[in-house]
Amino acid sequence: MKSAKELLQHFQKQLAAITSLNTLEELKIEYLGRNGRINQQLKNITQIDPSERREFGQELNTLKEQITQEIELKRKKLLQIESTKQTIDTTLPAKSYPKGSLHLVTYAIEEISHIFEKIGFIRMSYPEVEWEFFSFEALNMPSDHPARDDFETFFMDYEPHKEHGKMVLTPHTSSGQNREMRRLGKPPIRMINIAKTYRPNWDASHVPMFHQFEGLCVDKRINITHLKGTIDYFAKQFFGEERETRLRPFHFQFTEPSFEVDITCDICQGTGKVNGEKCRLCKQGWLELGGTGMVHPNVLKAGGIDPDEYTGWAFGFGVERVMMMKPGIGLNNMRLLYDGDIRVLEQF
Numbered sequence: 001m002k003s004a005k006e007l008l009q010h011f012q013k014q015l016a017a018i019t020s021l022n023t024l025e026e027l028k029i030e031y032l033g034r035n036g037r038i039n040q041q042l043k044n045i046t047q048i049d050p051s052e053r054r055e056f057g058q059e060l061n062t063l064k065e066q067i068t069q070e071i072e073l074k075r076k077k078l079l080q081i082e083s084t085k086q087t088i089d090t091t092l093p094a095k096s097y098p099k100g101s102l103h104l105v106t107y108a109i110e111e112i113s114h115i116f117e118k119i120g121f122i123r124m125s126y127p128e129v130e131w132e133f134f135s136f137e138a139l140n141m142p143s144d145h146p147a148r149d150d151f152e153t154f155f156m157d158y159e160p161h162k163e164h165g166k167m168v169l170t171p172h173t174s175s176g177q178n179r180e181m182r183r184l185g186k187p188p189i190r191m192i193n194i195a196k197t198y199r200p201n202w203d204a205s206h207v208p209m210f211h212q213f214e215g216l217c218v219d220k221r222i223n224i225t226h227l228k229g230t231i232d233y234f235a236k237q238f239f240g241e242e243r244e245t246r247l248r249p250f251h252f253q254f255t256e257p258s259f260e261v262d263i264t265c266d267i268c269q270g271t272g273k274v275n276g277e278k279c280r281l282c283k284q285g286w287l288e289l290g291g292t293g294m295v296h297p298n299v300l301k302a303g304g305i306d307p308d309e310y311t312g313w314a315f316g317f318g319v320e321r322v323m324m325m326k327p328g329i330g331l332n333n334m335r336l337l338y339d340g341d342i343r344v345l346e347q348f
Contacts, residue, residue, distance in 0.1 A: 004059035007037060011067055021078050028071050038064050104337060104348055105211055108323035109194050112213055115237045119230070121192040121215065126176035128196050129156065132165030138178035139254035140298040147171065154198045169198035173214035174254060174316055177295070180216060181303025187310050189218040194319065207334055211319035218295065218305060218312030224257070227292060227313035231261060239263065240327055244270070246286070255293025255314060262286040266325045267332050281332045287325055290317035 011031055018024045031037050041060055048056055113123050141147060156167040176193040193214040200208055217226065228247065235245045243266075247259040264270035265282035272278065272285035281287065292315035297307035324331045331337070336344050 004056075004063040007031075007041070008063055008066065012070070015070060015074055018074060018078075021075065021082075024071065024074055024078065031067050032064065032071075038067070101345065101348060103345065104323055104329075105319055107348070108319050108326075109211065109213070111238065112234075112319065112322070113192065113194065115234055116192045116215070119190075119233065121190045121217075124176060124180060124191050124193045125195060126170075126173070126179050126193055128170055128198075130168055130170040130175050131161055132168060133161075133163065134175040134178050135168055135170055135172070137165070138299065138302040139174055140296050140302075141253045145253065152199065154200065170195070171199055172197055172316055173212040174314065176214055177216050177254075177299065177314060178303050181218070181300070181305055185304065187218045187220070187305065187312070189216055189312065191216045207320070207338060209338075210334075212290070212316050213319055213322075215315045215317075216295075216312065217314075218300070218310055220310055222294075222311045222313060224294060224313070227294070227315070230313075231292065231315065235263060238322065239266075239325060243325075243327075245289075247292070250291065250293075252291050252293055254296050254299050255291070256296045258291065258293035261289045261292050261315065261317070263289055263325055266327055267330065279332075281324070287321065289321055289325070290315060292316075 011027075014027055018027060029036060033039075038060060042057070045053055045056060117123070135153075136143075136145065136147070146152060153171050154169040156169065158167040160166045173193045173195050176191070176195070180189060180191045180193070191214070193216070195212065196209055197212045198209050215230070217230070231245060231247075235243055244264045246262050248262055250258050250260045252258040263286065265272075265279060265285055265287045267281050268274050268279035268285060270285045272283065274280070279285070293313065295312040295314050300307040300310065300312065320334050320337060323329065324334060
């Protein structure tokens, strides 16, 4: 049997010659493994005089601890050596990663906001989940109005409010009109409200969730010429000088007089036909952007504003429709925006 001192000297000689982590692991097994040198010495302890066994066992335990420590120190040195060998060539070209982009609707919202900022409108944001009062009563819409039917509005399965009625997914950004009037308390008011809205419609020019932007202007001596001028300004800024808009008489509960705003279709260039067939999107050369009109006196009263002293106008346009009519987009089906097809978004 070799003494603990002799085993240590032999181990250290072997350790000094180690140059790789693999051979270091082999050396560790040779000395500290189940059938290693240390355990072999312990198995042969019966060959030693009983009076010397205790001291011999202590020496072997000390030897085992020292070998373990020296192996770990050697491992750290070898790892440092390996890390210095891994050099980086800074002259190599960097990896090319695909670039992402914002959604088309986001681009449109940013541009719309910037256009109205130039003429003094502030951008506000109001709830997507709204009460009936703000979506209907405050907008002069009676309880039996067709828009309040569950075929036209998404109602939430939630306990009704004592004053404000049932909870709905807001069907239009017009619900922000009353909230903005209450927030400011007194004109002048120049607000642009852009938000998600919800209606159970689904076709080439409608989706159940879409974005609207609401314009509201209330002050003294505001009239239709200011409304028409603002819409023309927006159309020229967003669509270009060559595009035409028109106001078509209509009826909305919350404006009087009321109009629908149409713009010449970018898909068919206002002709109503594409390759000799009826335009799939507009079908007649004009596409509706949204509704507008002078704010109804009852809506002003609901917002705490005297209709005898102040007048105002409002409009609500669909962001997706406005964006689809922008020159160069060429999108004839609104549903493509939300199908999740990356090939559509990669074009922009």
